[in-house]
Amino acid sequence: MRPSAASDEQECRRLWTAYLDQYETAVTGGYQTTCSRLHSQGEFEPNGFIEEAVCR
Structure with missing residues (x-):
């Protein structure tokens, strides 16, 4: 697991x-605001995490 990053936006969308x-x-509006909050620092901001599969 790793913290989400701005580069994850396309897949998240x-x-x-x-x-x-x-x-x-459908949900209109708010997507960009929520996505930017996932990547900003702040005491009350949500945090996102990504679980990546690793094939060996």
């Missing part, structure tokens, strides 16, 4: 879109 499609719903 793809997964979020697939989630909304699965439940046949």
